[in-house]
Amino acid sequence: MSLALKIDNKVNETELEQHVKKMYRAVALYPESEFHFEMGRVMAERLGYRPQDLDQVPQESIESFAGVGYYFDHLDLKPNQRVVDLGSGSGMDTFVAAVQVGHGGAVIGVDMTDEQLSKATRLRDEVGFCNVSYKKAYIDDTGLPTGMFDATISNGVVNLASDKLAVFAEAHRLLKKGGKLALSDIVTEKHLPERITCNATLWAACIGGAMQQDDYVKTIEAAGFDVVHVQDNPEYHFISDGATWATETYGVKSISLLAIKK
Numbered sequence: 222m223s224l225a226l227k228i229d230n231k232v233n234e235t236e237l238e239q240h241v242k243k244m245y246r247a248v249a250l251y252p253e254s255e256f257h258f259e260m261g262r263v264m265a266e267r268l269g270y271r272p273q274d275l276d277q278v279p280q281e282s283i284e285s286f287a288g289v290g291y292y293f294d295h296l297d298l299k300p301n302q303r304v305v306d307l308g309s310g311s312g313m314d315t316f317v318a319a320v321q322v323g324h325g326g327a328v329i330g331v332d333m334t335d336e337q338l339s340k341a342t343r344l345r346d347e348v349g350f351c352n353v354s355y356k357k358a359y360i361d362d363t364g365l366p367t368g369m370f371d372a373t374i375s376n377g378v379v380n381l382a383s384d385k386l387a388v389f390a391e392a393h394r395l396l397k398k399g400g401k402l403a404l405s406d407i408v409t410e411k412h413l414p415e416r417i418t419c420n421a422t423l424w425a426a427c428i429g430g431a432m433q434q435d436d437y438v439k440t441i442e443a444a445g446f447d448v449v450h451v452q453d454n455p456e457y458h459f460i461s462d463g464a465t466w467a468t469e470t471y472g473v474k475s476i477s478l479l480a481i482k483k
C-alpha cells in the first residue's frame with residue numbers, strides 16, 4: 222500500500238505504473254498465486270465465454286486471464302476484421318478475437334508489461350496464430366495507424382488508467398467511422414473516497430481507479446462515441462477481504478459495454 226499515489230490530488234503516474242506492472246508481471250508469471258481477483262477458466266466460463274471458444278485458445282492464456290466480463294456477444298466480430306485489444310495481458314481475448322476474424326483478419330494486442338507481452342507472444346508462436354501480433358505501448362498512445370480498425374476491445378484495463386478520456390480518445394482515433402468499442406471494466410455506483418483512490422494496491426487490483434458509472438459513460442460519449450449497450454456483470458466478484466469491503470461499500474462492479482464511433 223502507498224499513500225504517495227496522489228500528489229496535489231493528481232495521480233503519481235510513475236508510482237502507479239510501477240504498481241500496475243508489478244501486479245501484472247505476477248499475473249503472467251505466477252497465475253496460481255493469491256490475488257484480489259479471480260482468474261482462469263472457471264471464471265471465464267462463468268462470465269460468459271463459450272467452452273468451444275476457450276478450447277481453441279492456449280490454456281496458459283486462460284490461466285492468466287484477468288478480465289472482468291464478456292463482451293464478444295454484443296461485438297459480433299466478422300471474418301477479415303481488424304481488432305486492437307487495449308491492455309491485452311497474456312492474450313486470451315486476442316486469441317478469442319483471432320478465431321472469430323479468421324486468417325484474413327488481424328488482431329493487435331497492446332500492453333506495457335514485458336512479462337505479459339512475452340507470455341502472449343510465446344503462446345501465439347506455440348499455437349501458430351499468424352493473425353495476432355503484439356505491441357509494447359501505452360493504451361492512451363498506441364502508435365498504431367488512425368482509422369484502420371473495425372473494433373477496439375479491452376477487458377479490465379481502463380480502470381487502471383488515470384486519464385480515461387485519453388484512452389477512449391485513442392480508441393476512437395484507431396477506429397473506422399462506425400467502428401465498435403467493446404469492453405468490460407470496473408466502475409462504481411458511488412464516487413470513491415481518497416483513502417481508496419490513494420491506495421496503490423487497490424488501484425492495481427482494478428478498484429482504486431474505478432470511475433463512477435455515469436461519469437464513465439459520459440467520458441466515452443465525450444470521446445465521440447454513441448454508447449448503445451451497457452450491462453452489469455454480477456457474475457464477476459473480487460475475492461480478497463479488502464476488495465470485498467470496497468465493493469460492498471461503494472458499489473464497485475463489473476460492466477460490459479458497446480459503443481459506436483460517430
Ligand SMILES: C[S@@+](CC[C@H](N)C(=O)[O-])C[C@H]1O[C@@H](n2cnc3c(N)ncnc32)[C@H](O)[C@@H]1O
Pocket residue numbers: 241242245285286287288289307308309310311312313314331332333334337358359360361375376377378381382427
Ligand atoms: C487486469 S489486466 C487485464 C489483461 C487482459 N485484458 C485480460 O483480460 O487478461 C490489465 C492489463 O493492462 C495492462 N495495462 C494497464 N495499464 C496500462 C497502460 N496504461 N498501458 C498499457 N497497458 C496497460 C497491464 O499490463 C495488464 O496486462
